[in-house]
Amino acid sequence: MANKLITQENLKALVNELAASYDVFAPKRENKNTVSFGKLQSFEEYVSGVLLTNTTAKDKVYLQSEQLFQYELKKDTVEFKEKAPGKEAVIFGGRPCDARGFDVIDKLFNWSGYEDGPYTGGRKNTTIITVSCEKPETTCFCTSFAGGSPADGKGSDILLTPVSGKFLAELLTERGEKLAAKYSKYFSEAGDAETAAKAEFAKAAEAKITKKLDLAAVKKNLDASFDSPYWDTVHLPCVKCGACTYVCPTCYCFDITEKKFGYLNGERNRTWDSCMSEMFTKMAGGHNPRTDTKRRFRQRFMHKFRYHVDNFKEELCTGCGRCIRRCPVGIDIRKVVEEAK
């Protein structure tokens, strides 16, 4: 796929033009202390310096709560109404770990012989323009994963990397190429020098990430540690708030519920759920296979670094480190899986 160049000025103009015809979501200041993905009116609102937004961009495609359909009971039948497809969207200014999160859950929503239309519909409608990270945080560990890097384009349609005062724009998918072609006036051709500069940039950024997990060893340890006394104590600080699952770019578990408008109308909704919740596995009649925090805590890490790897040959984690930063008691996912034995 092609490499292009775009200047700071042109990028600003591009984003402003995109904002006029698409829903553009980008890191935006919500309040004094919080930057999250919000709908951009103009480039001015974009906060470029923040690496880890409060929550990921996941909820711009996989909505925190979304309507699956509405129903209306009629005499002798029922009518279903699906919501109209959303406006085309652009997720701008996310980071490689966020984009990779989409790549990971895309597979889940397409596997088992069923394509999940409510998810894939929104996904196909969204172009992801990512910005490489120059200065990773101490909690970052994306380089632990196969191909993971602060300058990796997996899951992105276009990856922007700052080189010599401009951005190298790697057009990584057909969707990315289409967008660049539509707005070709803002882009110029990139040469070998810029491509080489990007490789330098990636090398330097990767070198700043000091924590690297040996995932083969982690998998081996988790394979053998289900019944280990390790889990009896490691979960003790957990307060079961579920923040880790809420800010995760790859946590995908959900609930299906119903909202009743009246006797005859209502809607069926899908809402994010969390394996850290007691209700998650509680059955009608009261039986619950994961009654205590230990079992739920173990499930979260086993799922991410063992079970999901068995099924998908990749971890259910991209190393963004948000769960580490958001955990009120300082549980560090890297430590938990690395020390499991």
Added chain:
Amino acid sequence: MNNIYIPHKARIASIKQETADIKSFQFELLDPEVRKNFKWKSGQFLILSVFGVGEATFTFANPQTRAEYVECSIKKTGLVTEAIHDLEVGDIVALRGPYGNWFPFEKFKGQNLLFVGGGIGIAAIRSPIEYSLDTRADFKDITILYGGRSPLDICYFDKFDEWQGKKANLVLTADKGSEGWKHKVGFVPAVLKEMKPSRDNCTVITCGPPIMIKFVLKELTDLGFAPEQIVTTLEMKMKCGLGKCGRCNIQQLYVCKDGPVFDYAEIKKLPDEF
């Protein structure tokens, strides 16, 4: 959009009160095209919508050989089941499925079959019982051991004559008997022990409350049955039925797509989380 969550519309065609808290429902799919193409196999499950309340998972109670309606026997247990018990013939519901795997009957050909059911677990094995009776020539002896808490908790009294007429040996038991109860009294595992089924060329299909299953497995193991000879269905909380919502995950498996039918050899490899 390929919205896999939109269910098929259906109408309640009949309701039969089986016990104080179990009713059997026959559902008729409204769309003739859907009705024609809606095919399932014994062991699979469906997700039923009761509008205004939500969805819940049920096993098909009737086999593919008796597929005029979709039948479920439902015990009043939670929100959705309570709501469906309040519905009447003609009311509109919806269902999606069939989901999951099925009993591998092609592997059981030429064998003796022993069905062991307890409580509402009988709903899950009525389908394979009737399937095996409808393909009777494929099997040797068919024995059914079915127990309930009391004689009043036994379902399907109207079906027993037909089952026995097709040469099934039916053994009924109640944990506690009552006056006029001419069958066994005692827990299912104890009666099973007394029956001493031979493990030779025999497959056991069992479903019931976890505590019954636990002791049935023990008795069968004591009788020399190999884990591969014992087949059951696992139950986990499910929301989607499609391998996506994450609830029914045990180890690398999803009960909804890799199960619900497992043999005991497969179950033994799983952690104690169901």
